[in-house]
Amino acid sequence: MRQDKILRCITSDGAVMACAADTSDLCFKAEKTHLTSPAATAALGRLLTAASIMGAQLKQQDASITLRIKGDNSETGAVIAVSDSQGNVRGYVQNPDCPTEYYENGKLNVGKAVGKTGILNVMRDYGTGEPYVGQVPLVSGEIAEDITNYYATSEQIPTVCALGVLLDKEDHEVLLAGGLLIQLLPGADDSTIDKLEKNVSELEPMTTMLAKGMSIQEICETALKGFEVEVLDEMPIRYACSCSRDKVIDAFVTLSDDEIRSLADEKGYAEAICHFCKKKHRFSKLQLEQIIKNKHES
Numbered sequence: 001m002r003q004d005k006i007l008r009c010i011t012s013d014g015a016v017m018a019c020a021a022d023t024s025d026l027c028f029k030a031e032k033t034h035l036t037s038p039a040a041t042a043a044l045g046r047l048l049t050a051a052s053i054m055g056a057q058l059k060q061q062d063a064s065i066t067l068r069i070k071g072d073n074s075e076t077g078a079v080i081a082v083s084d085s086q087g088n089v090r091g092y093v094q095n096p097d098c099p100t101e102y103y104e105n106g107k108l109n110v111g112k113a114v115g116k117t118g119i120l121n122v123m124r125d126y127g128t129g130e131p132y133v134g135q136v137p138l139v140s141g142e143i144a145e146d147i148t149n150y151y152a153t154s155e156q157i158p159t160v161c162a163l164g165v166l167l168d169k170e171d172h173e174v175l176l177a178g179g180l181l182i183q184l185l186p187g188a189d190d191s192t193i194d195k196l197e198k199n200v201s202e203l204e205p206m207t208t209m210l211a212k213g214m215s216i217q218e219i220c221e222t223a224l225k226g227f228e229v230e231v232l233d234e235m236p237i238r239y240a241c242s243c244s245r246d247k248v249i250d251a252f253v254t255l256s257d258d259e260i261r262s263l264a265d266e267k268g269y270a271e272a273i274c275h276f277c278k279k280k281h282r283f284s285k286l287q288l289e290q291i292i293k294n295k296h297e298s
């Protein structure tokens with residue numbers, strides 16, 4: 001069985017970092033969870049892949065990163081992806097059944113669906129203190145270019161980002177998905193940049209390399225051809241939601257007693273559906289009364 005994973009490596013001279021991820025399973029899971037149209041599947045899959053790679057760079061155990069794209073005239077509506085510091089992700093699209101358009105070459109027009117202009121928000125939450133929030137305008141809505149632009153303008157890190165989601169032509173299920181992020185570290189000289197630019201210009205699309213059976217390590221090594229490469233780590237990643245009954249209760253207790261009671265429907269049940277995993281958290285009238293009671297006792 002194949003398993004999604006993420007691999008990080010660095011050149012021995014410390015000048016370039018590369019991170020590649022195979023996210024085929026988690027993008028498949030996202031499509032099955034949210035029943036997304038092809039355009040929405042590609043948009044969400046690309047953003048989940050980017051979030052996973054960016055999340056895996058976070059050093060703090062409890063940290064998380066949230067990417068939110070809100071395009072103007074967007075058919076998908078907002079697209080949101082959240083990753084923990086191990087690269088495990090969850091996400092959703094506001095309009096999962098949005099229309100799908102294609103470029104003349106047959107490729108999905110993700111920019112059209114997401115919005116070619118708009119905003120990309122990046123929020124890093126380190127688990128303590130205020131989260132760090134960055135915001136940049138969208139460049140194309142194709143997502144990889146928007147991530148590249150975010151790093152260049154918001155963090156001044158020269159970055160190459162490639163993201164790909166390949167769908168079955170017939171049933172539109174996710175066949176392959178993955179991403180690659182290459183970053184120049186402080187101290188990279190001109191010859192490093194020249195060599196890297198040449199490598200990047202020769203690089204095939206991410207899903208083409210995965211379809212050839214290349215491992216994510218081989219993909220990183222191809223991107224860093226001519227450099228001596230050290231693997232920093234390789235981790236399994238998956239689609240994972242952090243919702244729980246206790247978190248729903250935490251949200252309920254912020255409401256007034258009457259508001260909590262009014263959550264019950266005519267059958268006497270309150271139901272909270274998680275945006276990220278579609279799990280239903282159900283509470284009976286009696287359980288709602290217990291929540292109100294506990295709220296006043298604590």
Ligand SMILES: [Zn+2]
Pocket residue numbers: 241242243244274275276277278279
């Ligand atoms: Zn959930």
